[in-house]
Amino acid sequence: MNRLTAAYLAVALVALFGGVVTGALQALEHAGVNLYPAVAAVVKSYYHGLTLHGVLNVLVWTTFFISGFVPWIAVRALEVPLASLRLGWAAFGLMTAGLVLAAVPLMGNAATVMFTFYAPLKAHWAFYIGLTLVVVGTWLVTLNLVITHRAWRARNPETRTPLAAFMSLVTFVMWTIASLGLAAEMLFMLIPWSLGLMAGTDALLARVLFWFTGHPIVYFWLLPAYISWYTLVPRQAGGKLFSDPLARVSFVLFLVLSTPLGFHHQFTDPGIGEGWKLLHAFITFAVFFPSLLTFFSLVASLENGARARGGKGWVAWFGKLPWGDPSLAAQVLAMILFAFGGIGGLINASFTMNLVVHNTAWIPGHLHLTVGTAVTLTFMGITYWLVPLLRGRQLWSRRLALIQVWLWVVGMAIFSNAQHRLGLMGMPRRTMISAAPYLQSEWQSALQLVGIGGTILFVSAMLYFANIVLTVVASREPAAVEVPFAEALSGPEHAPAILDRWRPWLVLTVVLIAIAYGPVLVRLIATTPFNTPGLRVW
Numbered sequence: 001m002n003r004l005t006a007a008y009l010a011v012a013l014v015a016l017f018g019g020v021v022t023g024a025l026q027a028l029e030h031a032g033v034n035l036y037p038a039v040a041a042v043v044k045s046y047y048h049g050l051t052l053h054g055v056l057n058v059l060v061w062t063t064f065f066i067s068g069f070v071p072w073i074a075v076r077a078l079e080v081p082l083a084s085l086r087l088g089w090a091a092f093g094l095m096t097a098g099l100v101l102a103a104v105p106l107m108g109n110a111a112t113v114m115f116t117f118y119a120p121l122k123a124h125w126a127f128y129i130g131l132t133l134v135v136v137g138t139w140l141v142t143l144n145l146v147i148t149h150r151a152w153r154a155r156n157p158e159t160r161t162p163l164a165a166f167m168s169l170v171t172f173v174m175w176t177i178a179s180l181g182l183a184a185e186m187l188f189m190l191i192p193w194s195l196g197l198m199a200g201t202d203a204l205l206a207r208v209l210f211w212f213t214g215h216p217i218v219y220f221w222l223l224p225a226y227i228s229w230y231t232l233v234p235r236q237a238g239g240k241l242f243s244d245p246l247a248r249v250s251f252v253l254f255l256v257l258s259t260p261l262g263f264h265h266q267f268t269d270p271g272i273g274e275g276w277k278l279l280h281a282f283i284t285f286a287v288f289f290p291s292l293l294t295f296f297s298l299v300a301s302l303e304n305g306a307r308a309r310g311g312k313g314w315v316a317w318f319g320k321l322p323w324g325d326p327s328l329a330a331q332v333l334a335m336i337l338f339a340f341g342g343i344g345g346l347i348n349a350s351f352t353m354n355l356v357v358h359n360t361a362w363i364p365g366h367l368h369l370t371v372g373t374a375v376t377l378t379f380m381g382i383t384y385w386l387v388p389l390l391r392g393r394q395l396w397s398r399r400l401a402l403i404q405v406w407l408w409v410v411g412m413a414i415f416s417n418a419q420h421r422l423g424l425m426g427m428p429r430r431t432m433i434s435a436a437p438y439l440q441s442e443w444q445s446a447l448q449l450v451g452i453g454g455t456i457l458f459v460s461a462m463l464y465f466a467n468i469v470l471t472v473v474a475s476r477e478p479a480a481v482e483v484p485f486a487e488a489l490s491g492p493e494h495a496p497a498i499l500d501r502w503r504p505w506l507v508l509t510v511v512l513i514a515i516a517y518g519p520v521l522v523r524l525i526a527t528t529p530f531n532t533p534g535l536r537v538w
């Protein structure tokens with residue numbers, strides 16, 4: 001199992017490396033430094049690089065890290081072996097094969113369609129089939145987790161599922177339901193169309209199916225970070241989790257509410273009734289509620305740890321957290337930047353305010369706080385103990401890790417703030433902006449800050465990779481082998497039994513999805529002519 005997880009991490013880290021290199025190119029381009037001619041042998045254009053950036057960061061780095069880490073932590077919490085290590089490797093093999101298949105056209109500039117691959121942009125079929133195989137691989141991970149949990153349940157009929165395992169299951173079950181939209185888009189639209197079996201396609205139906213998965217996928221990225229924040233960080237902070245039952249409530253709400261809200265990405269799309277958009281906006285605000293529960297629980301847990309370490313006062317206790325531990329520092333700082341991401345997210349989700357920020361630089365400003373920091377910096381923080389544990393050797397340098405974490409936070413604060421402001425000034429996203437004839441002089445100072453912040457982020461990322469590689473190849477001291485599971489102030493025995501049952505929540509989930517999506521999907525499928533020809537704009 002350790003080797004399986006290490007294999008997933010290796011692929012994830014290679015992807016992140018490609019992701020930050022392409023990111024640095026973009027940030028420098030915004031600041032007027034065009035390095036694309038220098039790398040033209042590999043990256044053919046700004047948009048080729050941007051597609052690589054999106055796919056590597058948010059589809060590969062996240063998915064592979066999660067598929068390696070989440071089952072691993074679940075198995076540790078259950079204290080049983082993974083049901084089938086064979087199935088585990090089969091899933092990894094399928095995902096990696098899919099990745100390689102998709103990488104060929106992606107690298108070859110035959111799939112420069114951004115990570116959202118909106119139709120009628122048309123990529124090479126291998127790109128769609130490859131990504132579909134990655135998704136199918138994640139379903140095998142779910143299957144393995146479910147069988148593992150059943151085996152555990154047969155031997156422990158009365159006990160509550162340990163929190164980390166419960167959360168892991170929720171994460172993958174939620175994802176499996178949510179990914180059906182993407183699977184349908186691939187299997188019934190993009191794959192047959194790119195193979196020439198279908199004459200045309202349809203932008204709206206493709207987008208509806210994409211966002212069916214495209215919003216919940218952000219919870220697929222976030223929930224594993226939450227697993228660490230709830231079940232590990234309180235212990236790393238020297239304290240206990242505030243409440244185990246409350247944590248379960250929040251995850252059940254994520255299971256139920258994460259999917260039926262994708263229209264908040266389509267407020268400006270014609271062809272979807274306003275009432276449905278409003279319903280999805282309401283559910284988006286509803287899913288903010290478990291996020292608030294999470295925020296409350298985590299602050300209470302951190303305070304518990306800080307006070308146990310002698311922290312005093314209403315706010316001053318915060319300084320008493322073990323800031324010298326890079327894993328903890330990374331994750332607490334990730335939480336702080338995430339709070340700003342959450343506030344911006346409420347603006348994105350608000351029907352009218354969305355019109356101001358839609359498709360502007362505000363959106364990448366937002367998503368670098370969320371997936372780019374809350375998730376990425378947390379995963380980095382996890383690897384600061386997980387890689388040493390898997391390798392059996394101590395982290396190569398704690399100090400370098402601390403510098404890396406703070407650089408990320410400073411770089412991101414500068415970068416993201418500048419992007420948000422550029423968005424408010426109306427600068428579009430997904431644009432090689434220094435080549436745009438409408439480039440405004442008032443954007444200039446913020447564009448320089450994008451370049452500076454992006455460079456700091458890049459340096460931080462390189463320090464991170466150096467530290468991880470040196471830990472694997474050069475570190476000599478043996479590492480601790482214990483997983484930092486936290487106890488809870490209010491333990492699992494206080495959780496109502498219904499929280500540990502699946503059927504009622506799954507039924508509720510499916511019913512809500514059917515209400516929120518059913519009528520629109522039925523109408524679109526019945527009336528869509530599939531007559532839009534494909535485009536290759538690059």
Ligand code: HEM
Nearest residue numbers: 020023024026027054057114364372429430431454457458
């Ligand atoms: C060195 C670090 C990074 C830098 C300098 C950077 C820079 C950028 C820039 C400038 C853009 C805007 C491009 C445009 O709208 O034209 C962008 C987009 C994006 N970035 Fe990053 N980024 C970095 C790391 C990350 C990470 C770690 C993630 C996620 C894990 C991420 C995810 C994304 C996504 C999803 C987009 C939107 C892509 C699209 O519009 O198709 N980035 N990045």
Ligand SMILES: [Cu+2]
Nearest residue numbers: 214215264265
């Ligand atoms: Cu969303």
